[in-house]
Amino acid sequence: MNRFTRRRVILLLVLTSVLLITFNNTSSGLVGSVRTGFGYVFRPFKGAARVVTRPVESAWRGITDYGDLRKENLALRDQLARQAGNAAAAEAFVQEHNELLKLQQLPVAPSISTVIAQVIGDTPRGDQQTVEINQGSRRGIRVGMPVVNGSGLIGRVTAVYPDGAVVRLVSDPQFIMSVRVTCPAAIPGVVTTTTTTTIAAPEITDPVITDPVITDPVTSDPNSITTTTAYNVFAPGTTVPIAGSGGTTSRCDRETGALRGRGRSDNPQIGLLNDDSLSRSIEVGDNVVTAGGNDSLAPAGLPIGKVTRVVLRRGDSPIVEVKVNADLAHLNFVQVLLYLPVSEVSG
Amino acid sequence: MLYILRRPWFRLILLALVLLSIQTTLFSEMKPFGETIDIMLLAAAATGIVGGSQVGALAGFILGIAFDLVLVSPFGVSPLVYGIVGFLAGYATGLTFQPTWYLHSAFVALASAGGVFVFAIVQYIVGPRAPLSAAVLQTAIVLGIANGILAPLAMPIQRWCLGIKRAVV
Numbered sequence: 001m002n003r004f005t006r007r008r009v010i011l012l013l014v015l016t017s018v019l020l021i022t023f024n025n026t027s028s029g030l031v032g033s034v035r036t037g038f039g040y041v042f043r044p045f046k047g048a049a050r051v052v053t054r055p056v057e058s059a060w061r062g063i064t065d066y067g068d069l070r071k072e073n074l075a076l077r078d079q080l081a082r083q084a085g086n087a088a089a090a091e092a093f094v095q096e097h098n099e100l101l102k103l104q105q106l107p108v109a110p111s112i113s114t115v116i117a118q119v120i121g122d123t124p125r126g127d128q129q130t131v132e133i134n135q136g137s138r139r140g141i142r143v144g145m146p147v148v149n150g151s152g153l154i155g156r157v158t159a160v161y162p163d164g165a166v167v168r169l170v171s172d173p174q175f176i177m178s179v180r181v182t183c184p185a186a187i188p189g190v191v192t193t194t195t196t197t198t199i200a201a202p203e204i205t206d207p208v209i210t211d212p213v214i215t216d217p218v219t220s221d222p223n224s225i226t227t228t229t230a231y232n233v234f235a236p237g238t239t240v241p242i243a244g245s246g247g248t249t250s251r252c253d254r255e256t257g258a259l260r261g262r263g264r265s266d267n268p269q270i271g272l273l274n275d276d277s278l279s280r281s282i283e284v285g286d287n288v289v290t291a292g293g294n295d296s297l298a299p300a301g302l303p304i305g306k307v308t309r310v311v312l313r314r315g316d317s318p319i320v321e322v323k324v325n326a327d328l329a330h331l332n333f334v335q336v337l338l339y340l341p342v343s344e345v346s347g
Numbered sequence: 348m349l350y351i352l353r354r355p356w357f358r359l360i361l362l363a364l365v366l367l368s369i370q371t372t373l374f375s376e377m378k379p380f381g382e383t384i385d386i387m388l389l390a391a392a393a394t395g396i397v398g399g400s401q402v403g404a405l406a407g408f409i410l411g412i413a414f415d416l417v418l419v420s421p422f423g424v425s426p427l428v429y430g431i432v433g434f435l436a437g438y439a440t441g442l443t444f445q446p447t448w449y450l451h452s453a454f455v456a457l458a459s460a461g462g463v464f465v466f467a468i469v470q471y472i473v474g475p476r477a478p479l480s481a482a483v484l485q486t487a488i489v490l491g492i493a494n495g496i497l498a499p500l501a502m503p504i505q506r507w508c509l510g511i512k513r514a515v516v
Contacts, residue, residue: 264381
């Protein structure tokens with residue numbers, strides 16, 4: 001140690017760090033394995049610390065949050081009353097939708113099993129937007145599965161342990177997901193799409209999950225009926241219907257892109273939208289839902305948020321800013337959708 | 348066995364585990380002004396103050412490795428930044444003649460705030476492209492003040508951990 005000068009040690013540390021960063025970018029498998037291994041070792045320490053520090057944490061919350069909690073409690077009671085009505089309406093819509101599909105001998109939207117989990121830990125450092133939940137691989141949770149709460153998608157599972165998992169939130173700079181911009185919902189909290197179903201559609205025996213096919217309304221067949229389908233992915237029950245299977249969608253659903261998180265203080269943005277001259281203009285207030293797809297880790301139609309700003313760029317696709325529906329700073333109970341990409345299921 | 352426990356760097360690793368446990372439980376929930384206090388950064392800066400720039404850089408590196416093992420952000424960023432913070436804190440202390448405790452706290456505060464900016468820059472270069480916004484300034488101010496307040500508590504712990512005797516004035 002003594003033969004090293006201070007400069008050499010510093011240089012060595014910087015080079016080692018750069019090497020680690022490079023190694024992380026080129027061989028994430030090894031780094032991931034080391035992190036998982038350390039996670040197993042570290043969990044008892046963390047569990048003990050959680051028990052020991054709980055009184056301090058409770059005292060802190062008592063001091064800082066008391067006033068807000070009273071106000072929030074009253075607001076939540078009102079919200080709960082409204083949501084009960086919305087949920088009942090949404091459930092009726094889902095039932096109606098499935099009955100119509102049955103009538104047309106089309107595959108009924110399959111359901112996804114969910115696991116309800118509680119958020120037990122917040123992000124350990126400000127630059128990372130994650131939460132820890134109390135359910136893990138023992139309940140069937142796997143890396144990549146989407147996580148929702150009553151307001152919509154909140155993130156995706158990024159690390160799993162037997163009795164816990166880490167969820168990367170939509171606001172995390174490393175979060176990316178293909179999304180679709182749709183028309184505003186007619187009922188608050190319920191995603192609504194206009195679906196055109198061809199009467200002469202061939203009978204499909206096996207239920208399949210497909211992306212909606214986009215059609216031009218100008219060339220629409222007169223032998224088709226147009227129905228409005230509303231679905232609430234968080235209706236009471238333990239399963240979540242996959243929206244959008246069977247049928248085609250209107251132009252309202254054309255705009256697709258990649259949603260990226262931008263940290264705690266900035267709203268996520270959608271980039272790489274189709275630069276299509278036929279596409280309608282995106283407006284503030286439009287809904288943003290997951291796009292789905294064969295390789296997508298989330299089913300189509302999960303609500304994420306609303307468009308708050310559209311930045312048009314000359315000669316380039318616009319950038320769309322999205323306000324996430326869910327209050328990511330105050331998460332409690334969440335649902336992990338035990339969803340596997342279609343390609344993985346069929347493969 | 349006892350011999351191993353007396354080894355400063357072994358004690359630092361154990362301390363890193365304890366601090367990491369507290370960071371990921373208590374301090375991930377306690378958020379003054381919505382900002383997460385980073386006691387790993389505090390420990391790196393405090394080590395630099397009590398042990399000098401070289402020891403500070405090495406301790407920061409170890410603390411950063413420990414933290415990166417529980418995060419899901421790019422691996423290697425924290426050791427780099429914490430190492431720089433430990434070095435800067437030690438370097439600043441080395442420039443002053445008989446610094447007082449409040450000057451130590453100020454150095455820890457400045458090094459911590461500087462660390463936030465370094466983090467933002469390094470992550471912008473190597474990691475996910477989070478925007479460099481005014482929020483970074485707010486984080487730096489809150490974290491700097493919080494770590495400055497906690498510094499008088501952290502420095503004796505780091506002194507004990509690394510077996511450093513307090514300089515007699």
